[in-house]
Amino acid sequence: MQVWKFGGTSVGKPERMHSIRELITADAGQKFVVLSALSGTTNALLSIGESLKAGQDEEALEKIEHLKAHYDSFLRELYKTSEGLAKGQQIIENEFSFIRSLTRIKPFTLKQEKELVAEGELLSTQMFQAHLEEMGVHALLLPALEFMRIDADNEPELDYIERKLREMLRPHGDKHILVTQGFICRNPRGEVDNLKRGGSDYTASLIGGAIRAEEIQIWTDIDGMHNNDPRIVRNTYPIRELTFEEAAELAYFGAKILHPSTITPARKFGVPVRLKNTMDPAAPGTLIADKTTDQVFKAVAAKDGITALYIHSLRMLNAYGFLRRIFEIFERFKTPVDMIATSEVSVSVTIDDITKVKEIQAELSTFCDLEEPEYDQTIICVVGNFSADKPGIAAQVLNALKGIPVRMISYGGTEHNLSLLLHSRYKAEALNALNEGLFNV
Ligand code: ADP
Numbered sequence: 001m002q003v004w005k006f007g008g009t010s011v012g013k014p015e016r017m018h019s020i021r022e023l024i025t026a027d028a029g030q031k032f033v034v035l036s037a038l039s040g041t042t043n044a045l046l047s048i049g050e051s052l053k054a055g056q057d058e059e060a061l062e063k064i065e066h067l068k069a070h071y072d073s074f075l076r077e078l079y080k081t082s083e084g085l086a087k088g089q090q091i092i093e094n095e096f097s098f099i100r101s102l103t104r105i106k107p108f109t110l111k112q113e114k115e116l117v118a119e120g121e122l123l124s125t126q127m128f129q130a131h132l133e134e135m136g137v138h139a140l141l142l143p144a145l146e147f148m149r150i151d152a153d154n155e156p157e158l159d160y161i162e163r164k165l166r167e168m169l170r171p172h173g174d175k176h177i178l179v180t181q182g183f184i185c186r187n188p189r190g191e192v193d194n195l196k197r198g199g200s201d202y203t204a205s206l207i208g209g210a211i212r213a214e215e216i217q218i219w220t221d222i223d224g225m226h227n228n229d230p231r232i233v234r235n236t237y238p239i240r241e242l243t244f245e246e247a248a249e250l251a252y253f254g255a256k257i258l259h260p261s262t263i264t265p266a267r268k269f270g271v272p273v274r275l276k277n278t279m280d281p282a283a284p285g286t287l288i289a290d291k292t293t294d295q296v297f298k299a300v301a302a303k304d305g306i307t308a309l310y311i312h313s314l315r316m317l318n319a320y321g322f323l324r325r326i327f328e329i330f331e332r333f334k335t336p337v338d339m340i341a342t343s344e345v346s347v348s349v350t351i352d353d354i355t356k357v358k359e360i361q362a363e364l365s366t367f368c369d370l371e372e373p374e375y376d377q378t379i380i381c382v383v384g385n386f387s388a389d390k391p392g393i394a395a396q397v398l399n400a401l402k403g404i405p406v407r408m409i410s411y412g413g414t415e416h417n418l419s420l421l422l423h424s425r426y427k428a429e430a431l432n433a434l435n436e437g438l439f440n441v
Pocket residue numbers: 006007008009010036198219220221222224225226227228229230231254255256257258301
Protein backbone atom coordinates (compact mmCIF):
# COMPACT_ATOMS: atom_id res chain seq x y z
CA MET A 1 0.00 0.00 0.00
CA GLN A 2 1.13 3.57 -0.67
CA VAL A 3 0.21 6.66 1.33
CA TRP A 4 -0.63 9.71 -0.80
CA LYS A 5 -1.08 13.08 0.86
CA PHE A 6 -2.68 16.03 -0.92
CA GLY A 7 -2.14 19.51 0.51
CA GLY A 8 -4.46 22.51 0.65
CA THR A 9 -3.95 23.77 -2.90
CA SER A 10 -4.31 20.22 -4.25
CA VAL A 11 -7.86 20.06 -2.87
CA GLY A 12 -8.56 23.80 -2.96
CA LYS A 13 -10.68 23.85 -6.12
CA PRO A 14 -13.44 21.48 -7.28
CA GLU A 15 -11.51 20.63 -10.47
CA ARG A 16 -8.44 19.78 -8.39
CA MET A 17 -10.51 17.30 -6.38
CA HIS A 18 -11.58 15.81 -9.71
CA SER A 19 -7.94 15.52 -10.79
CA ILE A 20 -6.85 13.84 -7.60
CA ARG A 21 -9.66 11.33 -7.99
CA GLU A 22 -8.23 10.54 -11.42
CA LEU A 23 -4.72 10.29 -10.02
CA ILE A 24 -5.55 7.90 -7.21
CA THR A 25 -7.68 5.65 -9.39
CA ALA A 26 -5.33 5.58 -12.40
CA ASP A 27 -3.95 2.20 -11.34
CA ALA A 28 -5.09 -0.65 -9.15
CA GLY A 29 -2.51 -0.01 -6.41
CA GLN A 30 -3.96 0.30 -2.90
CA LYS A 31 -3.80 3.87 -1.59
CA PHE A 32 -4.19 5.45 1.79
CA VAL A 33 -5.15 9.04 0.92
CA VAL A 34 -4.47 11.80 3.47
CA LEU A 35 -6.11 15.16 2.82
CA SER A 36 -5.52 18.66 4.15
CA ALA A 37 -8.22 21.27 4.49
CA LEU A 38 -9.08 23.29 1.37
CA SER A 39 -6.50 26.07 0.97
CA GLY A 40 -7.39 29.09 3.09
CA THR A 41 -9.74 27.17 5.38
CA THR A 42 -7.36 26.59 8.30
CA ASN A 43 -6.46 30.29 8.32
CA ALA A 44 -10.14 31.24 8.11
CA LEU A 45 -11.00 28.94 11.04
CA LEU A 46 -8.16 30.35 13.12
CA SER A 47 -9.37 33.84 12.37
CA ILE A 48 -12.89 32.90 13.52
CA GLY A 49 -11.25 31.61 16.71
CA GLU A 50 -9.44 34.94 17.18
CA SER A 51 -12.75 36.82 16.98
CA LEU A 52 -14.31 34.47 19.52
CA LYS A 53 -11.38 34.81 21.88
CA ALA A 54 -11.76 38.57 21.68
CA GLY A 55 -15.49 38.28 22.49
CA GLN A 56 -16.42 39.53 18.98
CA ASP A 57 -19.23 37.02 18.41
CA GLU A 58 -20.97 39.00 15.66
CA GLU A 59 -17.73 39.25 13.73
CA ALA A 60 -17.13 35.51 14.20
CA LEU A 61 -20.61 34.66 12.91
CA GLU A 62 -20.05 36.83 9.84
CA LYS A 63 -16.76 35.08 9.13
CA ILE A 64 -18.49 31.70 9.54
CA GLU A 65 -21.20 32.60 7.01
CA HIS A 66 -18.58 33.93 4.61
CA LEU A 67 -16.68 30.64 4.81
CA LYS A 68 -19.90 28.65 4.45
CA ALA A 69 -20.74 30.57 1.25
CA HIS A 70 -17.39 29.48 -0.18
CA TYR A 71 -18.25 25.85 0.54
CA ASP A 72 -21.76 26.26 -0.94
CA SER A 73 -20.35 27.33 -4.29
CA PHE A 74 -17.53 24.75 -4.12
CA LEU A 75 -20.11 21.95 -3.80
CA ARG A 76 -22.04 23.08 -6.83
CA GLU A 77 -19.00 22.44 -9.01
CA LEU A 78 -17.69 19.42 -7.16
CA TYR A 79 -20.71 17.16 -7.60
CA LYS A 80 -22.19 16.03 -10.89
CA THR A 81 -25.48 14.58 -9.65
CA SER A 82 -28.29 15.87 -7.47
CA GLU A 83 -27.73 12.95 -5.04
CA GLY A 84 -24.05 13.88 -4.78
CA LEU A 85 -24.91 17.54 -4.20
CA ALA A 86 -27.49 16.65 -1.54
CA LYS A 87 -24.94 14.50 0.25
CA GLY A 88 -22.36 17.31 0.08
CA GLN A 89 -24.87 19.83 1.40
CA GLN A 90 -25.72 17.56 4.29
CA ILE A 91 -22.03 17.30 5.18
CA ILE A 92 -21.45 21.02 5.23
CA GLU A 93 -24.71 21.74 7.08
CA ASN A 94 -23.62 19.32 9.83
CA GLU A 95 -20.12 20.70 10.14
CA PHE A 96 -21.17 24.36 10.00
CA SER A 97 -23.85 23.82 12.60
CA PHE A 98 -21.13 22.39 14.85
CA ILE A 99 -18.93 25.41 14.07
CA ARG A 100 -21.79 27.78 14.97
CA SER A 101 -22.38 25.88 18.20
CA LEU A 102 -18.80 26.66 19.27
CA THR A 103 -19.66 30.37 19.30
CA ARG A 104 -22.07 29.72 22.16
CA ILE A 105 -19.49 28.12 24.45
CA LYS A 106 -18.12 30.56 26.99
CA PRO A 107 -15.30 31.07 27.58
CA PHE A 108 -13.86 30.09 24.21
CA THR A 109 -10.69 28.21 25.18
CA LEU A 110 -7.82 26.45 23.44
CA LYS A 111 -9.86 23.24 23.56
CA GLN A 112 -12.62 24.81 21.45
CA GLU A 113 -10.07 26.42 19.16
CA LYS A 114 -8.63 23.00 18.38
CA GLU A 115 -12.09 21.58 17.70
CA LEU A 116 -12.76 24.52 15.41
CA VAL A 117 -9.54 24.21 13.41
CA ALA A 118 -10.06 20.44 12.97
CA GLU A 119 -13.19 21.18 10.95
CA GLY A 120 -11.11 22.00 7.86
CA GLU A 121 -9.89 18.42 7.41
CA LEU A 122 -13.22 16.95 8.56
CA LEU A 123 -14.96 18.90 5.79
CA SER A 124 -12.50 18.18 2.96
CA THR A 125 -12.31 14.43 3.57
CA GLN A 126 -16.06 13.89 3.82
CA MET A 127 -16.69 16.01 0.74
CA PHE A 128 -14.05 14.09 -1.21
CA GLN A 129 -15.32 10.72 -0.12
CA ALA A 130 -18.84 11.68 -1.19
CA HIS A 131 -17.41 12.73 -4.55
CA LEU A 132 -15.65 9.36 -4.90
CA GLU A 133 -18.87 7.52 -4.05
CA GLU A 134 -20.77 9.61 -6.57
CA MET A 135 -18.27 8.57 -9.23
CA GLY A 136 -18.61 4.91 -8.29
CA VAL A 137 -15.31 4.65 -6.41
CA HIS A 138 -15.92 2.85 -3.13
CA ALA A 139 -13.62 4.45 -0.62
CA LEU A 140 -13.45 3.93 3.11
CA LEU A 141 -13.17 7.01 5.32
CA LEU A 142 -11.07 6.22 8.39
CA PRO A 143 -11.48 8.89 11.09
CA ALA A 144 -8.03 10.14 12.10
CA LEU A 145 -9.42 10.97 15.53
CA GLU A 146 -9.75 7.23 16.15
CA PHE A 147 -6.12 6.30 15.53
CA MET A 148 -3.91 9.41 15.55
CA ARG A 149 -2.80 10.28 19.09
CA ILE A 150 -0.14 12.45 20.70
CA ASP A 151 1.32 12.13 24.20
CA ALA A 152 1.68 14.75 26.92
CA ASP A 153 4.79 16.13 25.16
CA ASN A 154 2.84 16.50 21.90
CA GLU A 155 4.77 13.62 20.36
CA PRO A 156 2.81 11.13 18.23
CA GLU A 157 2.39 7.73 19.87
CA LEU A 158 3.63 5.53 17.08
CA ASP A 159 2.93 2.20 18.83
CA TYR A 160 -0.65 3.20 19.52
CA ILE A 161 -1.16 4.48 15.96
CA GLU A 162 0.24 1.26 14.56
CA ARG A 163 -1.92 -0.96 16.77
CA LYS A 164 -5.09 1.05 16.16
CA LEU A 165 -4.57 1.18 12.43
CA ARG A 166 -3.95 -2.56 12.26
CA GLU A 167 -7.24 -3.17 14.10
CA MET A 168 -9.16 -0.74 11.93
CA LEU A 169 -7.71 -2.03 8.67
CA ARG A 170 -8.16 -5.73 9.43
CA PRO A 171 -11.72 -5.97 8.06
CA HIS A 172 -10.90 -3.72 5.10
CA GLY A 173 -7.46 -4.93 4.06
CA ASP A 174 -8.46 -5.28 0.43
CA LYS A 175 -10.06 -1.85 0.02
CA HIS A 176 -8.55 -0.01 -2.95
CA ILE A 177 -8.88 3.53 -1.53
CA LEU A 178 -8.79 4.59 2.11
CA VAL A 179 -9.22 8.26 3.00
CA THR A 180 -8.31 10.07 6.21
CA GLN A 181 -7.74 13.53 7.65
CA GLY A 182 -4.27 14.97 7.89
CA PHE A 183 -3.22 17.25 10.75
CA ILE A 184 -5.80 16.28 13.38
CA CYS A 185 -5.37 13.91 16.32
CA ARG A 186 -6.34 13.38 19.93
CA ASN A 187 -4.29 14.25 23.01
CA PRO A 188 -3.94 12.17 26.19
CA ARG A 189 -7.07 13.82 27.62
CA GLY A 190 -9.02 12.47 24.65
CA GLU A 191 -9.56 15.98 23.30
CA VAL A 192 -9.24 16.99 19.66
CA ASP A 193 -5.75 18.30 18.97
CA ASN A 194 -3.43 18.70 15.99
CA LEU A 195 0.12 18.17 14.73
CA LYS A 196 0.77 21.92 14.24
CA ARG A 197 0.60 23.93 11.03
CA GLY A 198 1.45 21.93 7.93
CA GLY A 199 0.87 18.75 9.97
CA SER A 200 -0.82 16.72 7.22
CA ASP A 201 2.61 15.79 5.86
CA TYR A 202 3.45 14.40 9.28
CA THR A 203 0.17 12.43 9.38
CA ALA A 204 1.07 10.83 6.03
CA SER A 205 4.51 9.87 7.23
CA LEU A 206 3.22 8.50 10.55
CA ILE A 207 0.71 6.34 8.70
CA GLY A 208 3.34 5.29 6.15
CA GLY A 209 5.66 4.20 8.94
CA ALA A 210 2.92 2.53 10.97
CA ILE A 211 1.67 0.38 8.07
CA ARG A 212 5.18 -0.04 6.57
CA ALA A 213 3.92 1.47 3.33
CA GLU A 214 5.74 0.84 0.11
CA GLU A 215 6.06 4.61 -0.42
CA ILE A 216 4.77 7.91 0.96
CA GLN A 217 3.88 10.50 -1.66
CA ILE A 218 3.41 14.15 -0.72
CA TRP A 219 1.46 15.88 -3.49
CA THR A 220 1.67 19.66 -3.47
CA ASP A 221 1.81 22.73 -5.74
CA ILE A 222 5.48 22.54 -6.75
CA ASP A 223 7.62 19.98 -8.57
CA GLY A 224 9.55 18.72 -5.54
CA MET A 225 12.08 20.06 -3.06
CA HIS A 226 13.94 22.99 -4.60
CA ASN A 227 17.57 23.87 -3.95
CA ASN A 228 16.51 27.12 -2.26
CA ASP A 229 13.34 28.87 -1.08
CA PRO A 230 11.35 29.61 -4.26
CA ARG A 231 9.33 32.26 -2.42
CA ILE A 232 12.45 34.36 -1.90
CA VAL A 233 14.96 33.32 -4.54
CA ARG A 234 14.53 33.32 -8.30
CA ASN A 235 16.14 30.55 -10.39
CA THR A 236 15.65 27.73 -7.93
CA TYR A 237 15.35 24.21 -9.32
CA PRO A 238 13.98 20.87 -8.12
CA ILE A 239 16.34 18.30 -6.62
CA ARG A 240 15.75 14.79 -7.92
CA GLU A 241 17.16 12.81 -4.99
CA LEU A 242 17.80 13.47 -1.33
CA THR A 243 18.75 11.21 1.54
CA PHE A 244 16.47 11.00 4.56
CA GLU A 245 19.02 12.98 6.55
CA GLU A 246 19.34 15.75 4.01
CA ALA A 247 15.58 16.07 3.64
CA ALA A 248 15.09 16.00 7.43
CA GLU A 249 17.57 18.87 7.86
CA LEU A 250 15.91 20.93 5.13
CA ALA A 251 12.43 20.34 6.53
CA TYR A 252 13.51 21.07 10.09
CA PHE A 253 15.37 24.20 9.02
CA GLY A 254 12.50 25.77 7.16
CA ALA A 255 11.80 24.24 3.72
CA LYS A 256 8.05 24.76 3.96
CA ILE A 257 7.24 22.02 1.49
CA LEU A 258 7.56 19.52 4.38
CA HIS A 259 6.40 19.76 7.99
CA PRO A 260 9.59 19.77 10.11
CA SER A 261 9.01 16.27 11.53
CA THR A 262 7.82 14.55 8.35
CA ILE A 263 10.95 12.56 7.68
CA THR A 264 11.33 11.01 11.16
CA PRO A 265 8.78 8.15 10.90
CA ALA A 266 9.59 7.47 7.23
CA ARG A 267 13.30 7.17 8.00
CA LYS A 268 12.66 4.99 11.05
CA PHE A 269 10.95 2.37 8.90
CA GLY A 270 12.90 3.02 5.71
CA VAL A 271 9.83 4.07 3.74
CA PRO A 272 10.79 6.26 0.75
CA VAL A 273 9.10 9.66 0.47
CA ARG A 274 8.35 11.12 -2.95
CA LEU A 275 7.38 14.76 -3.42
CA LYS A 276 5.08 15.27 -6.40
CA ASN A 277 3.32 18.15 -8.12
CA THR A 278 -0.48 17.84 -8.36
CA MET A 279 -0.47 20.54 -11.05
CA ASP A 280 2.11 18.62 -13.13
CA PRO A 281 1.88 14.93 -12.23
CA ALA A 282 4.31 13.93 -14.98
CA ALA A 283 7.16 15.92 -13.40
CA PRO A 284 9.56 13.54 -11.64
CA GLY A 285 9.54 15.40 -8.30
CA THR A 286 11.96 14.48 -5.52
CA LEU A 287 12.70 11.04 -4.15
CA ILE A 288 13.82 10.91 -0.52
CA ALA A 289 15.44 7.59 0.39
CA ASP A 290 18.78 6.14 1.47
CA LYS A 291 20.66 6.75 -1.72
CA THR A 292 23.08 9.62 -1.85
CA THR A 293 24.58 11.47 -4.82
CA ASP A 294 28.05 13.05 -4.96
CA GLN A 295 26.92 16.59 -5.60
CA VAL A 296 28.62 18.79 -2.97
CA PHE A 297 26.01 21.51 -2.42
CA LYS A 298 22.45 20.29 -2.61
CA ALA A 299 20.15 22.83 -1.04
CA VAL A 300 19.68 25.75 1.32
CA ALA A 301 16.81 26.44 3.72
CA ALA A 302 16.08 29.12 6.30
CA LYS A 303 14.28 29.02 9.61
CA ASP A 304 13.01 32.28 11.13
CA GLY A 305 11.87 33.19 14.61
CA ILE A 306 15.11 32.12 16.23
CA THR A 307 16.46 33.55 19.51
CA ALA A 308 20.14 33.46 20.41
CA LEU A 309 21.32 33.21 24.02
CA TYR A 310 24.90 34.09 24.92
CA ILE A 311 26.15 32.39 28.07
CA HIS A 312 29.51 32.93 29.80
CA SER A 313 30.97 30.83 32.58
CA LEU A 314 31.65 32.67 35.84
CA ARG A 315 34.65 30.42 36.43
CA MET A 316 37.72 30.71 34.31
CA LEU A 317 39.22 28.02 32.09
CA ASN A 318 38.72 24.25 32.41
CA ALA A 319 35.23 24.46 33.84
CA TYR A 320 34.21 20.89 33.16
CA GLY A 321 30.58 20.03 33.72
CA PHE A 322 29.62 23.50 32.52
CA LEU A 323 27.92 22.31 29.33
CA ARG A 324 26.03 19.57 31.16
CA ARG A 325 24.64 22.06 33.67
CA ILE A 326 23.53 24.39 30.88
CA PHE A 327 21.82 21.72 28.81
CA GLU A 328 20.09 20.17 31.80
CA ILE A 329 18.21 23.43 32.19
CA PHE A 330 17.02 23.41 28.58
CA GLU A 331 15.98 19.79 29.04
CA ARG A 332 14.04 20.53 32.23
CA PHE A 333 12.12 23.28 30.44
CA LYS A 334 11.55 21.04 27.40
CA THR A 335 13.14 23.63 25.13
CA PRO A 336 15.06 22.19 22.19
CA VAL A 337 18.34 23.82 21.21
CA ASP A 338 18.96 24.12 17.46
CA MET A 339 22.51 25.41 17.16
CA ILE A 340 25.43 25.76 19.54
CA ALA A 341 28.83 27.41 19.34
CA THR A 342 31.31 27.11 22.17
CA SER A 343 34.61 28.57 23.26
CA GLU A 344 36.54 27.69 26.39
CA VAL A 345 34.41 29.86 28.67
CA SER A 346 31.35 30.75 26.64
CA VAL A 347 28.47 29.03 24.91
CA SER A 348 26.01 30.47 22.42
CA VAL A 349 22.81 28.57 21.74
CA THR A 350 19.74 29.17 19.64
CA ILE A 351 16.16 28.22 20.45
CA ASP A 352 12.91 28.74 18.58
CA ASP A 353 10.49 28.17 21.44
CA ILE A 354 10.81 31.13 23.80
CA THR A 355 7.88 30.34 26.09
CA LYS A 356 10.27 29.40 28.91
CA VAL A 357 13.11 31.78 28.12
CA LYS A 358 12.65 33.86 31.31
CA GLU A 359 12.79 30.76 33.53
CA ILE A 360 15.81 29.40 31.63
CA GLN A 361 17.64 32.73 31.94
CA ALA A 362 16.85 32.87 35.68
CA GLU A 363 18.38 29.44 36.29
CA LEU A 364 21.38 30.06 34.05
CA SER A 365 22.10 33.32 35.86
CA THR A 366 22.81 31.41 39.08
CA PHE A 367 26.12 30.20 37.61
CA CYS A 368 26.62 32.16 34.35
CA ASP A 369 26.92 35.67 33.03
CA LEU A 370 24.27 36.31 30.43
CA GLU A 371 23.99 38.80 27.62
CA GLU A 372 20.58 40.06 26.50
CA PRO A 373 18.93 37.45 24.23
CA GLU A 374 18.91 38.40 20.54
CA TYR A 375 15.52 37.93 18.89
CA ASP A 376 14.55 37.94 15.19
CA GLN A 377 17.39 35.70 14.12
CA THR A 378 17.38 33.27 11.18
CA ILE A 379 19.23 29.99 10.82
CA ILE A 380 20.46 29.35 7.30
CA CYS A 381 21.10 25.68 6.73
CA VAL A 382 23.28 24.53 3.82
CA VAL A 383 22.88 20.84 3.03
CA GLY A 384 25.10 18.64 0.89
CA ASN A 385 27.91 16.15 0.83
CA PHE A 386 30.62 17.65 3.00
CA SER A 387 32.94 14.74 3.71
CA ALA A 388 35.75 15.76 6.02
CA ASP A 389 38.47 15.40 3.39
CA LYS A 390 36.86 17.77 0.88
CA PRO A 391 38.65 21.11 0.99
CA GLY A 392 37.07 24.53 0.58
CA ILE A 393 33.47 23.84 1.52
CA ALA A 394 33.21 26.24 4.45
CA ALA A 395 35.30 28.75 2.50
CA GLN A 396 32.87 28.69 -0.41
CA VAL A 397 29.86 29.23 1.86
CA LEU A 398 31.50 32.06 3.79
CA ASN A 399 32.81 33.63 0.63
CA ALA A 400 29.30 33.71 -0.82
CA LEU A 401 28.18 35.50 2.36
CA LYS A 402 31.13 37.83 2.62
CA GLY A 403 29.00 41.00 2.60
CA ILE A 404 26.67 39.80 5.35
CA PRO A 405 27.23 39.81 9.14
CA VAL A 406 27.16 36.22 10.42
CA ARG A 407 26.49 35.73 14.14
CA MET A 408 27.22 31.99 14.61
CA ILE A 409 28.50 29.07 12.52
CA SER A 410 28.04 25.36 13.07
CA TYR A 411 29.93 22.90 10.88
CA GLY A 412 31.03 19.32 11.42
CA GLY A 413 28.07 18.05 13.45
CA THR A 414 27.34 15.82 10.48
CA GLU A 415 28.93 15.54 7.07
CA HIS A 416 25.98 17.13 5.35
CA ASN A 417 25.10 20.31 7.18
CA LEU A 418 26.60 23.73 7.67
CA SER A 419 24.38 26.16 9.59
CA LEU A 420 24.76 29.87 10.11
CA LEU A 421 22.91 32.35 12.26
CA LEU A 422 22.20 35.87 11.10
CA HIS A 423 19.69 38.62 11.76
CA SER A 424 16.46 37.98 9.86
CA ARG A 425 16.85 41.28 8.01
CA TYR A 426 19.70 39.66 6.02
CA LYS A 427 17.83 36.47 5.17
CA ALA A 428 16.73 37.28 1.62
CA GLU A 429 20.13 38.69 0.74
CA ALA A 430 21.87 35.64 2.20
CA LEU A 431 19.66 33.11 0.40
CA ASN A 432 20.20 34.90 -2.91
CA ALA A 433 23.95 35.21 -2.35
CA LEU A 434 24.19 31.50 -1.58
CA ASN A 435 22.22 30.67 -4.70
CA GLU A 436 24.77 32.51 -6.80
CA GLY A 437 27.80 31.38 -4.86
CA LEU A 438 27.00 27.67 -4.44
CA PHE A 439 24.78 26.73 -7.35
CA ASN A 440 26.06 29.05 -10.08
CA VAL A 441 22.54 30.15 -11.01
P1 ADP B 1 0.68 22.10 0.89
O1 ADP B 1 -0.48 23.00 1.12
O2 ADP B 1 0.53 21.21 -0.30
O3 ADP B 1 1.10 21.36 2.13
P2 ADP B 1 2.79 24.02 1.32
O4 ADP B 1 2.41 25.43 0.99
O5 ADP B 1 2.79 23.63 2.74
O6 ADP B 1 1.87 23.06 0.45
O7 ADP B 1 4.24 23.67 0.71
C1 ADP B 1 4.53 23.94 -0.64
C2 ADP B 1 5.22 25.30 -0.77
O8 ADP B 1 6.47 25.25 -0.08
C3 ADP B 1 5.61 25.67 -2.17
O9 ADP B 1 4.55 26.30 -2.85
C4 ADP B 1 6.81 26.60 -1.96
O10 ADP B 1 6.46 27.94 -2.07
C5 ADP B 1 7.22 26.36 -0.51
N1 ADP B 1 8.65 26.04 -0.35
C6 ADP B 1 9.49 26.63 0.54
N2 ADP B 1 10.72 26.13 0.44
C7 ADP B 1 10.69 25.20 -0.55
C8 ADP B 1 11.67 24.35 -1.15
N3 ADP B 1 12.94 24.33 -0.72
N4 ADP B 1 11.29 23.56 -2.16
C9 ADP B 1 10.00 23.55 -2.59
N5 ADP B 1 9.04 24.32 -2.07
C10 ADP B 1 9.36 25.15 -1.06
